[in-house]
Amino acid sequence: MELEIRHLRIICAIAEAGSLSRAAAALRLTQPGLSTQLRRIENLLGGPLFDRRPSGAVPTAFGEAVLARARSILPTVDDLLGSSALAARSATPVPNFRLGSVNVPLLGGLVTALKEHHPAARIVSRGQGSSVPLVDDVANGRLDLAVVGDSPGYELAPRPGVALHPIATEPLFLALPADHPLAAHEEVTLDELADEDWASPHPDDDRIREYWSTTFLTTGHRMRTVHEVEGRLLLDLIRAGHAVSLCQATFEESPGIAVRAIAGNPLWYRHLLAWHRSGPLARLGPTLATRATDAHRAAGDRSPAYRRWLRDHHSEPPAP
Structure with a gap:
């Protein structure tokens, strides 16, 4: 019993x-x-x-x-x-969607788009520092959709059944203290950063940290990372004047932190949307990719540094 x-x-x-x-x-x-x-x-x-x-x-x-x-x-x-x-x-069961995203400004627009197509849907999401686990979760059915990204020469490996749809490619910029002397310029050279202390994320599966360091070495420079931090800790160190860091072009400036382009555009980042070709969002995937592109463009509009870069280099963000 x-x-x-x-x-x-x-x-x-x-x-x-x-x-x-x-x-x-x-x-x-x-x-x-x-x-x-x-x-x-x-x-x-x-x-x-x-x-x-x-x-x-x-x-x-x-x-x-x-x-x-x-x-x-x-x-x-x-x-x-x-x-x-x-x-x-109920004749129409309530759908449930599971989303994942790296730290980029696209998730909000995607949730809005999903609610437009499925107003009664229950949508849950979670953040992840690395793109590789997110793609794995899509491949294994643990996520229905994921916002991911990669770098030139370090592209995400294809997974069976997973669609990786490019959204946009943007240059990486520099985040530095607002009172740093280099903040007075619209763009900064790598030579000018030779003596700076850097704050960088922990090395992970998507090898972005390796891409940063390798690119610096091939241009004759060295990235001296003294702080391995992410998120708020990274911003706090920059704001306090203890480090500089790379950031996405769509990163929004905040009090105490300035964002500037890097001369020559030596580093790039590509945004992608991942979904399973037989998953519940397969048919909606291309539509969501369009909305993700719109969200990226809106994020670019909120970044003065990126607007200046687009003005000087392109009329639109570069193709993914």
Whole structure:
């Protein structure tokens, strides 16, 4: 015999009624039948749940502990059963979509686009520092769509069944303290950065850190990374004047941090959208890719440094 939900309901009914006879009537059982079931439940759990007294059934200390857990479990079970019944009666089940993204400004636009096509959908998302695990999750069905990226010479390896749709390619820029002398220029040369301390992300599967270092070496420079940090820690070090770092051209300047183009455009980053060709978003993939392109363009409009770069180099962002 295994513990079942109905056993928890029996225990709670006895405690609420205060006696086996009243509980049996409420449950539409005979009192002997209810007594037999209670003995089985107590044997299963390993101890008496109620003291049988002339005045009724009073929970033991062990019974109180079991009742506390049963009363916390049953509302959740009832809610689950109610939701399942509602979904079963519905002619159009509510779709669920799982999204992933590296740290780029495209996810918000994609969620908006998905809600336009599936207003009732439940959409969940999660961030990831590296693109490789996200592509793996799409390939293995753990994600339905992912925003990923790669670098020249370090392109993401194709995975069976996964569509990798290019969105946009942009140069990498420099993030530096707003009061740094180089912030007075519209673009910065690598020679001018020779003595700077750098903040860089941890090395990971997509090898972006390796791409940065190798590119610097091939241009006769060295990236002296002294801080291996990401996210808010990286921004805090730059704002405090302790480091500079590379950033995407669409990175938005914030108080204390300036963004400048790098002369000669030595480093690039490509945005891609990944989905499974047999997944739930396969048919919508090209439409979502268009919306991702729109989101990238909107992010570029919010970046003064990128707008200046486009003005001086292209009328539109370079093709992916």
